[in-house]
Amino acid sequence: MLKPQGNSTRDILSLDGIWNFAVASQDIETEQTWKTNISPRLQIPSHFVIPKGWSQERIFLRIDAATHRGRVYINDEFVVEHIGGYTPFDADITPLVAAGGRLRLTIATKAALPAGLFNYAGLARSVWLYTVPNNYxxxxxxxxxxxxxxxxxxxxxxxxxxxxxxxxxxxxxxxxxxxxxxxxxxxxxxxxxxxxxxxxxxxxxxxxxxxxxxxxxxxxxxxxxxxxxxGVRSVQIRGNRFLINGKPFYFTGFGKHEDSPIRGRGFDPAYMVHDYQLMKWMGANSFRTSHYPYATETLEYADRHGVVVIGETPAVGMNLAIAAGKHGWPSQPTFSPDTVSEATQAAHDQDIRELISRDKNHASVVMWTVTNEPAAHETGAREYFEPLVALTRKLDPTRPICFTNEMRAPPTKDRLADLFDVLCLNRYYGWYVDTGDLVAAEKRLETELLAWQERFGNPMIMTEYGVDTLAGLHSVNNTPWAEEYQTSFLQMYHRVFDRVDSIIGEHVWAFADFQTNSTVFRLDGNKKGVFTRDRRPKAAVHYLRDRWSGSQCPLNLLSKSNGQEI
Incomplete structure (x- = not known):
């Protein structure tokens, strides 16, 4: 889907600003709230005038994202519904409006997946009116x-x-x-x-x-x-190397979220630029859009500044064993008619189509992530994901694809890894396993990575590894939650990475602390960031900067097995 733009044949009008806001007391279809004016007591203008000069054009409404389900009304008329909170949708409203006329726009949103994160609902990205010629x-x-x-x-x-x-x-x-x-x-x-x-x-x-x-x-x-x-560039996999323009590339950077104080989940241009500058200062060259497509403006900035991006669908939470383990719930299969089903697969199919349709032309995007931490060890996983992998390759045969593997699916149990080009692993040895024991964690981590390397020989990226860290907490005993422990944890992982030839990237979880649902597992959100939620550095930031910017940067040493140099 092309982003609206203004030029000599097209016009565009932003509808961003303070909207009147109300919480529905019951189903919106029952209330028919869109047929009345919403009180301005809660303002988060919903009346607009169509420019008089648009009389000869087709007029469209575009919503960059409505989290997670959006229903759109013009005056008293229903226009369009979209399910999926992170990709754009539009509608030709030419029959419903007149140039110079006034319209009432109502957008109803409803929260849904992904689970496990703070479930913001609403309009977190821009809304536009735009025109195109009769043929365009x-x-x-x-x-x-x-x-x-x-x-x-x-x-x-x-x-x-x-x-x-x-x-x-x-x-x-x-x-x-x-x-x-x-x-x-x-x-x-x-x-x-x-x-x-x-x-x-x-x-x-x-x-x-x-x-x-x-x-x-x-x-x-x-x-x-x-x-x-x-941007003119090439991307390919050769052996256990990821090549950009024919040269080995080593990913350094983060998983992160579109999350900041006050705004919460959503696109904030000031925070975006600030985050990019912090990553550049640290020597980070890439990030993953965990766990959903980020705003288009984020990718445009990456295109312009040479930052490498792994684009990801919002398919997270397809692993019921994780929730069962945390809460002590009865175990149930992830893939079944009552859980992750054919209806889920159809929605996932649509998510993949919309992600690639929107982001396919960005030079910065070098790989697609089909899902984050699915139950890759369970019966039904392969049957669920095989057609989605085929779809992704059909829609875009030019980019490699991956998924992020969770630790319940080690090499002996995984059912999916051979379908993908790059093996991405999320591991927390030393935090959720062997908590506080980095010696034992180092042995476990290296043993598993070598087993993956032996089984597949594919390029491997550690797409998540990190520990919750409370800014300002210090300890001489390297205690979990202390800043010193975060640094020691990262140093241990990097020692292992440097001993495993197929490792071609490291994305720390996470760039910054972020808000989550309130549970006993979270202290005012997830604290695994190397920056606080308001982007103040923890001690590990300086260690990472030394690793990623110095002479020992893995990118500069990536001649481990094949003698290739950048």
Missing amino acids: ISDITVTTDLFDDARGVINFDVRTYQPVERGRIVVFAIDEDDKVVSQAEGQHGQLIIDPVIAWKPGAAYLYTFRAFIVLEEGTHEALDIYELAV
Whole structure:
């Protein structure tokens, strides 16, 4: 799904601001709240005027996200419903509104999965009105590759709302000096850029891909225009190495959340820029969008600044053994008609489609995570995930795929790992297991990683490892919850990583403390961040900066087995 943009053929109007807000006392369909004005006593304006100049255009409403189920009404009319709290949806509202007219917009939201996190519901991202011409560019897919050090290619597929029967499609690649470096005609084809400046981690370069629907030969009037920022790069797996532009890449960084004080879960541009600057200062080159698609603006920033991203679906919580173990509940199968079922699989299918549709053109996104911590050891896991893996590969054959494995599915019990390109592990030896005993934890960790390496030989990323740490708590005895223990824990894991050849990345859990549901397992939220929730550093931050920025950085030492150097 293309993000709305304004140009000579399109207009856009942000509806962000303070909305009137009310909590439904019963089902919204019963109350029919959207047919009345909501009191401004709780304001979180819901009346809008359609610009007078939009009389000849198609008018759309777009919601970047409504967590987790959104129902949209224009005046007294139901317009659209969307299930899934982290991907955008839109609706053609042209028949319902008039240029210069006033409308009442109501959006009802309802909380749902993912479980285990603080379950914010509402509008955490932007809402837009936008226009397009009567026939318009409805979708663009670009993929890129590098032929050698000098030449690059942008493969493109341009879709239109209606067939272009009168006119043609023209596309250009434009460099950062606003110079056209390649052009072509047609809905499908290639742009060859020679010489090319590749998009690289830490050294981003973006071309503008500009597509036109133009009138017949001899005229230059554009019926529609759309632009994408495109980084030319390649991604592939070779043996136990992850290659970007043909060179081994070692992931350093975090799992994190869209979470901050006051705002809670949601996109905050000030915090986003601040977080990126902190990661850059530390030497972190990547992160995973745990456990849902982050705001598009986050990926655009990563594109522009050369940060590598692993994109993830919101499929978390598909492991009933975790909850049973925590709460002492009776064990029940995760995959069954009454639990994770065919209906769940259909929703998961849609989540994958929407994630790839939205994020497929971002150079920063190098891999897809299909799910986080499923019950990969249980009967029914393979039958559930095999078609979803096939779907992901069909929708995007250019990127590797992964899932994050939870410790109940070690190499002897896992049923899924061979379906994926990269093995991602979430492990907490020294915290949930062998709590406080880092000697025993080190032995367990190394033994398991070597077993995975022996069984598969795939690249491996530790996508979660960390300990809850209370900022300001210190101990001479390296006690759990103390800042010193967090540092010692990370040092132990890194010693093991450096001894295991197939490890190609380390994402600490987590970047910053974040809010969770109130339980006996959480002290005012999850405290595994190396920063506090308001981004104050704990002691481990300085250790990580030394590891990721110094001469011993794993990225600089990634010639372990095959002699390749960056």
